[in-house]
Amino acid sequence: MKNVIYYFTGTGNSLAIAKKIAAALGECELVPLSSLTAAQKIAPVADRVGIVCPVYFLGLPLMVAEFAGRFDRSQAGYTFAVVTYGGSGSEPTLRQLDAAMKKQDSRGLDAGFSVKMPGNYILMYDPLSKETCDNLFAAAKQQLAEIVSVIGKSEHKPLPRSLAGSLIHTIAYPWFVSHARTKSREFTVSDACTSCGTCAAICPADNIELVEGRPVWKDRCEVCVGCIQLCPAQAIQAGPKTAQRSRYHNPEIALAELKKTRQ
Numbered sequence: 001m002k003n004v005i006y007y008f009t010g011t012g013n014s015l016a017i018a019k020k021i022a023a024a025l026g027e028c029e030l031v032p033l034s035s036l037t038a039a040q041k042i043a044p045v046a047d048r049v050g051i052v053c054p055v056y057f058l059g060l061p062l063m064v065a066e067f068a069g070r071f072d073r074s075q076a077g078y079t080f081a082v083v084t085y086g087g088s089g090s091e092p093t094l095r096q097l098d099a100a101m102k103k104q105d106s107r108g109l110d111a112g113f114s115v116k117m118p119g120n121y122i123l124m125y126d127p128l129s130k131e132t133c134d135n136l137f138a139a140a141k142q143q144l145a146e147i148v149s150v151i152g153k154s155e156h157k158p159l160p161r162s163l164a165g166s167l168i169h170t171i172a173y174p175w176f177v178s179h180a181r182t183k184s185r186e187f188t189v190s191d192a193c194t195s196c197g198t199c200a201a202i203c204p205a206d207n208i209e210l211v212e213g214r215p216v217w218k219d220r221c222e223v224c225v226g227c228i229q230l231c232p233a234q235a236i237q238a239g240p241k242t243a244q245r246s247r248y249h250n251p252e253i254a255l256a257e258l259k260k261t262r263q
């Protein structure tokens, strides 16, 4: 059985989940979406193809939405998606992915799942305590066993539905789409910057260039907040509130693994 999992991650939650599913399935190729060029054909030949990504504003990260729009599943067998999220909005996200895939091929997703992980949107809130994160990781571990059992048998699973989620999606997601690319214009770097280049190396959108040792953001931000969360000097801020907030990234994912996601 050949398996392929495409993933998008900012702070490692989705990569941690993708890696666990890959390990449980065996014979699985893990492909970062950030490694695909815009011109590249996406037509995996595999028995099972999965997509793992976070929920952004009750919808898909832009890069994932674009990927879904050009995903050719004609040579893929079973398809599944797992979205990681911090609070709510997984249902409309899975449905958005399914609808985008159905525009290419009427089959859409065979199964969709959501896994609650620590929320990472530092622009809006403080990170959770270590204890709360550990509880979420323990719950996710149990849930993953069930998810892998369904995927392992290539079982069909109806996508979850939330009327409230769909309604909020129709309001919040268009706002995200229209603001995301330029969101990094709000990002600043302080004198604490050591010019280490971590921000540029981990950016999945290749949106950061070092100019005279300092990050300069272009206008293709995904708002993954990886640059803010993973800066070793905590030198990157977005507005006045992030300086007081501590940083989060998934503890199971090494910085080097996030760096690999860049082309």
Ligand SMILES: Cc1cc2nc3c(=O)[nH]c(=O)nc-3n(C[C@H](O)[C@H](O)[C@H](O)COP(=O)(O)O)c2cc1C
Residues within 6 Å of the ligand: 008, 009, 010, 011, 012, 013, 014, 015, 053, 054, 055, 056, 057, 058, 059, 084, 085, 086, 087, 088, 089, 090, 117, 118, 119, 120, 121, 122, 223, 224, 225, 250
């Ligand atoms: C821009 C942005 C928007 C987000 N929107 C939502 C949301 O609508 N609902 C939710 O539950 N979590 C939301 N989150 C939290 C992430 O979905 C969650 O922390 C996810 O696990 C992060 O995955 P990653 O570590 O792979 O990047 C958002 C995070 C970011 C950065």
